Amino acid sequence: MKERLAFLSVTSDDQVNDTVKYIDEEDFNRVPTDNISEIPEKPETGNFSSALTQVILCSGFPTQLSLVLILNGLGMNATSSDGQLSFSYIVTLSLVDALLLVGLIKYFLDAHGESVRFLIVGQKPVLNEVALGLILTPLLVVCAIGGLLLIRTIAPSLSSTTNNPLEAMINTPLRAILFCLVVVIAGGFREELQRAFILRRFEQRLGGGWLGLVLFSILFGLGHRLQGWDAVIMTGMLGAFWGLLYLLRGNAVTSMVSHAGFNLVEVILAISAAQSL
Numbered sequence: 228m229k230e231r232l233a234f235l236s237v238t239s240d241d242q243v244n245d246t247v248k249y250i251d252e253e254d255f256n257r258v259p260t261d262n263i264s265e266i267p268e269k270p271e272t273g274n275f276s277s278a279l280t281q282v283i284l285c286s287g288f289p290t291q292l293s294l295v296l297i298l299n300g301l302g303m304n305a306t307s308s309d310g311q312l313s314f315s316y317i318v319t320l321s322l323v324d325a326l327l328l329v330g331l332i333k334y335f336l337d338a339h340g341e342s343v344r345f346l347i348v349g350q351k352p353v354l355n356e357v358a359l360g361l362i363l364t365p366l367l368v369v370c371a372i373g374g375l376l377l378i379r380t381i382a383p384s385l386s387s388t389t390n391n392p393l394e395a396m397i398n399t400p401l402r403a404i405l406f407c408l409v410v411v412i413a414g415g416f417r418e419e420l421q422r423a424f425i426l427r428r429f430e431q432r433l434g435g436g437w438l439g440l441v442l443f444s445i446l447f448g449l450g451h452r453l454q455g456w457d458a459v460i461m462t463g464m465l466g467a468f469w470g471l472l473y474l475l476r477g478n479a480v481t482s483m484v485s486h487a488g489f490n491l492v493e494v495i496l497a498i499s500a501a502q503s504l
Contacts, residue, residue: 278432281335282425286446290327294320314396314406321409325417332424346423349478356476360484367468367485368492371461378457385456397498407494415487422447422470423479430474440470465489 283289295305298320307313333343379386397403422443429439448463469482 278428321413325413347479356480360481363485364488410490411487414490419483
């Protein structure tokens with residue numbers, strides 16, 4: 228039904244004319260809606276146990292464990308016949324896990340009246356956030372290299388691997404291209420969307436964003452145990468920085484761009500180092 232607003236106009240000679248003007252729904256639809264997406268959402272996020280369940284399911288461990296069991300059941304092994312990590316296994320696991328996690332996050336956001344777009348973009352101009360992410364990328368690369376060298380100088384025992392086992396898999400141009408795709412999608416996009424979602428839930432129901440930042444940064448670092456304890460420390464610190472970006476800027480664009488750029492530079496440096504040998 229059309230909503231109607233009646234306006235009463237009165238003449239100067241005290242004669243009342245019931246002049247009724249109708250404004251229907253079409254008039255209201257003409258109101259500009261360009262900035263509606265910038266209005267902060269106030270969703271119903273459920274109780275503590277619901278938020279905690281969502282964080283656990285989106286932590287990456289349940290989905291990866293399930294995928295490992297499924298891939299093993301299909302006859303895919305994590306290592307090849309020579310004992311090295313299987314490239315096809317890592318690519319499949321990373322991309323399918325990214326798809327599952329993004330789907331889970333979207334489902335939970337939709338269920339509570341939130342949107343993926345608002346979680347990622349927030350309220351700041353996107354181009355400004357992209358530019359900041361690009362500026363931060365080389366700085367993060369320099370800091371990471373310097374940090375690893377410092378750790379290996381102070382505590383050489385923490386470096387348990389001479390070479391990153393993931394780097395050994397990138398031995399052809401095609402593999403290099405595919406691996407670049409993996410580090411952008413499964414690293415830059417998925418991990419930062421995951422981090423933003425988990426920090427948001429901590430902000431809303433689980434004791435605050437700063438608590439979430441500490442806990443998830445530790446978890447993020449431990450997820451890189453395969454690359455050595457020095458990598459655990461360095462990636463934990465990087466994760467904390469990217470999480471801090473989200474908390475301070477209210478969007479995941481900057482962290483996604485800088486994380487994806489960082490990973491790409493890592494792959495390029497690894498390829499360059501392998502070719503120089």
